[in-house]
Amino acid sequence: MSTHAAVVTIGPGLPLEIHQVKTPKAIGNQVKLRTEWTASTPLDLHQADGGLLVKSPQVLGDGFGGTVVEIGPEVSRLEVGDVVFGFGWRSQEEKAHQEYVVTNEYLLAKLPTGFSLQEAVTLPNNFVTAWHTLTKEAGLNLPWPKPENHKPQTRDQWILVWGGSSSVGQYILQVLKYYGYKNVVATASKAHHERLRTYGAKECFDYRNGDVSDEVQKFISLQSNGNGHISFIVDCIGSRTSSISPISKIAKPGTDVAIMLPVIVKDAAVGIKPELSMDVDEGVSWADGVERRGVRTHFYLDNQFLADKLQPEIMPSLLEKGVIKPNDQLIVEGDTLLERAEKALSKLRNKEVSGARLVWRIAAAQN
Ligand SMILES: NC(=O)c1ccc[n+]([C@@H]2O[C@H](COP(=O)([O-])OP(=O)(O)OC[C@H]3O[C@@H](n4cnc5c(N)ncnc54)[C@H](OP(=O)(O)O)[C@@H]3O)[C@@H](O)[C@H]2O)c1
Numbered sequence: 001m002s003t004h005a006a007v008v009t010i011g012p013g014l015p016l017e018i019h020q021v022k023t024p025k026a027i028g029n030q031v032k033l034r035t036e037w038t039a040s041t042p043l044d045l046h047q048a049d050g051g052l053l054v055k056s057p058q059v060l061g062d063g064f065g066g067t068v069v070e071i072g073p074e075v076s077r078l079e080v081g082d083v084v085f086g087f088g089w090r091s092q093e094e095k096a097h098q099e100y101v102v103t104n105e106y107l108l109a110k111l112p113t114g115f116s117l118q119e120a121v122t123l124p125n126n127f128v129t130a131w132h133t134l135t136k137e138a139g140l141n142l143p144w145p146k147p148e149n150h151k152p153q154t155r156d157q158w159i160l161v162w163g164g165s166s167s168v169g170q171y172i173l174q175v176l177k178y179y180g181y182k183n184v185v186a187t188a189s190k191a192h193h194e195r196l197r198t199y200g201a202k203e204c205f206d207y208r209n210g211d212v213s214d215e216v217q218k219f220i221s222l223q224s225n226g227n228g229h230i231s232f233i234v235d236c237i238g239s240r241t242s243s244i245s246p247i248s249k250i251a252k253p254g255t256d257v258a259i260m261l262p263v264i265v266k267d268a269a270v271g272i273k274p275e276l277s278m279d280v281d282e283g284v285s286w287a288d289g290v291e292r293r294g295v296r297t298h299f300y301l302d303n304q305f306l307a308d309k310l311q312p313e314i315m316p317s318l319l320e321k322g323v324i325k326p327n328d329q330l331i332v333e334g335d336t337l338l339e340r341a342e343k344a345l346s347k348l349r350n351k352e353v354s355g356a357r358l359v360w361r362i363a364a365a366q367n
Pocket of ligand 1: 041164187236239297353
């Protein structure tokens, strides 16, 4: 069997390594792609520094873009030579930070004309997270295809997107705007407020202000003649102190709260192992009647409609129509695969990412 290079974590906080791993054949409805570009996400840091759900040595990464080089006999939509992008996480062979990815056809989208792979790889992980969170955790109906003149009955409900400038937050805002939700507010650094307004935020608040919880409540109360009930809060950050705690001051009986897992109890830093938890309640005091749940996008395939449509059809279609703008890209340079992977991880660790996605090359396209 032939082999290829993959970026692996060999243990929490240890330097990454390049391992030669087996290159499997595409069977059934599987597709093999030559991975040209990837994006780094905080999960890479949670896994490399925190060991989150990792069995070392483990290949990292879950967003890939590249060219199809082989298809299994049951593949019906894609052909060798198609340029594709997608999100995979279930096995070593479909993790992203390696020269070849083998995954199922239903986790792949064709790259629409006019877009680069660098732009496209910012989508898969968090566009899927956004859609899954809004339908499963907020219970919103997002009919697909969206009927003309679609107006959701619940379009006036108040929704708070905490961490609107994060990759997840940007996609959540844009999907809500497309489906007609009007009363959406967000927290983010001031530098991003203008862009988030174009993505549909009615108002933005700087989460660094100590009284941000009061500001949000006052704004919504003023806008709704003293009523001010927030139906849904999505915490796109999951930090016990800097997002869950201020959110717990805003959430009232009847508010549903969805929190991106893992909960970050202590941030990763150089030489410091992060503390991560799956418990959204520990150390936080919630009002009675607040429903809170941890988001686990890795279960989105349980919904057969989303398994069939979300990555292959909905994601590229909304990108092509300009409904979803990709995250800005911060291209990580480096002479070797290992150098780019380490640099990306270090930028995550040092919190050098603001309103953008780290994007880097895995391998050159094959001629
Ligand atoms: N469980 C799941 O299914 C799932 C799925 C996807 C993501 N996640 C998790 O969700 C988190 C976010 O992922 P991501 O890829 O969207 O991250 P990201 O884009 O890397 O997030 C960076 C942004 O976070 C913002 N931020 C940092 N601390 C904040 C705070 N206390 N309040 C508000 N905003 C804050 C910063 O905003 P400013 O630049 O405005 O300062 C920055 O732009 C990660 O922990 C990730 O692992 C979980």
